[in-house]
Amino acid sequence: MLRLIPFFTTESQLIAALKRGESRAHKVVYERFAGKMLAVCTRYCSNRDDAEEVMLDGFMRVFEKIEQFREDGSFEGWIRRVMVTESLMFLRKSKQWRQETSIEDVTVEPDYEWADTALNESDLLRIVNQLPDGYRTIFNLYAIEGYSHAEIADMLGISEGTSKSQLSRARAILQMSLKKMEQEPGRRNQTGNYEKTYRKTAN
Structure with missing residues (x-):
């Protein structure tokens, strides 16, 4: 109401x-x-x-x-x-969503167990917005809107495998960015999953 x-x-x-x-x-x-x-x-x-x-x-x-x-x-x-x-x-x-970062540019595998960040919500939103358009689109559709990879593939005209791989690369890039920011002086550790935090700020 x-x-x-x-x-x-x-x-x-x-x-x-x-x-x-x-x-x-x-x-x-x-x-x-x-x-x-x-x-x-x-x-x-x-x-x-x-x-x-x-x-x-x-x-x-x-x-x-x-x-x-x-x-x-x-x-x-x-x-x-x-x-x-x-x-x-x-x-x-x-055709912005087709922009991709070469996989060679992603030098670490995403660690899904890692959840310690020292970020506030504005930091998190900023680094997600800095993702290449294709990665950001799929990350938003999957992590924020809750669509499945099958639904994303249908929406974007791509394969499920492409959706899954771009999400994995997006998470890897985010993890690297988060870890770099966590190491900046003056930040205090706080525990929380970055996707859950981002979902909360996005709604």
Whole structure:
């Protein structure tokens, strides 16, 4: 249920107004979700201008496709999936997600048992955003959105093996970056899995 806001007191009322095409409902949805959805798009589109454009296209898609929303699920979650789809469409058009770092550049194997970091949330978000676009896209889809490798392969038009290998390389790069930052002077150790921490900051 929505917080008390002008015109609409429940999410069902808001959705009904959207389906009637009411402009005030569009305004309420945009104002309520724009900040969160820009953050979603920014995780896929490293350029903020591109992320803002994708977000606006995403809201247009939400308003156009609102009849497809079944109210037995989360409205915010449905909007988020639309934004992810729009981001992937942008990356496919620009071919950014195909950018890869050579495997020779990844000099360590990911250690999934390693979980000690000395990072705050902004540090973690920053190093994930510095991943090559292809790695970052698959890391976000798998670790944040919860898609399976089969689903990612279908979404991106790649093999499951490619999805798995890019995720592994992304984790290896992240681990190296995290360990380097942990060794910086003045940092205090704190224990926590970086993917769980990142998932928490992303939601």
